[in-house]
Amino acid sequence: MKKKSIAIDMDGALADTESQYLAYYEQEFGERLTKDIFRHVPEAEALPNGCIYKFLYTPGFFRTVPVMEGAVEAVKKLQERYEVYIVSAAMEFPLSLSEKKEWLAEHFPFIHWRNIIFCGNKNIIDTDYMIDDYCKNLDYCKGQPILFSAGHNLGVNHHIRVQNWTEVLNMLLD
């Protein structure tokens, strides 16, 4: 039987971008903020003075972002039952293409290049499930959308929400 397919987002799902923003902010301004600053705030506005966009355009940002807790083991387990695709919005930030590919090769070497997709929007992606932290992606999903919780999406109520990778496994492997 053909495996069901899952599209998994990188930033905010496999990659802990909130932690990376905080690390970059601390390095530049010497102040250690907490993830609370992201709660109920649009991602781009969570840090002052356009810092978010500045960091996103900084070489190395995507290459060195920490892996989200539990993501590696979760994806391995999902692969046993599902056809897993990594579907990441990478076109807006020119550096992100090669950095994201290298990051995946380092942390998720068990994902074949055939199953990696870097896109602009995700409107024409058709999988049975989509795990993402953004409604702009999930709202177009042709299968079952799964909202990966993040500070910026706490006000979203129209998608199934998971708090972490343990909850993803509980949902998709049970």
Next chain:
Amino acid sequence: MKKKSIAIDMDGALADTESQYLAYYEQEFGERLTKDIFRHVPEAEALPNGCIYKFLYTPGFFRTVPVMEGAVEAVKKLQERYEVYIVSAAMEFPLSLSEKKEWLAEHFPFIHWRNIIFCGNKNIIDTDYMIDDYCKNLDYCKGQPILFSAGHNLGVNHHIRVQNWTEVLNMLLD
């Protein structure tokens, strides 16, 4: 009314890769071959001694490939009636990601980054039409597959074939 969508391939459709192979071959071996060498031969075997793969891994190959005749004007016209996505297999060749993005920016600056997708396989792409020179992509197409003619696909009979961009426009704009 929502526009119908088209996924358009790069290599062998927007990009004249056969001409680029011949140019690289002539530069290296001093011999000018013709496109006849590609007829009814798997693409990777059209040139001797693994030349094709060597060229594909050469920096600059994708960045400097000639535009297929008529492609720029055709895509502009298609955009008036369709939502056009560029969907290119770029994951196999590490250099191709940034080179393909720069190539599109140079020759097709009117295509927004939101409409660009670089992928491994195209199995989860869902558009109303797909224009491609490879069955491995078209056979999974959820909409109407359109085979863009190339030497390597001359033996394929199970998809609608177009010889050039004029024929694409005749099919999709009439």
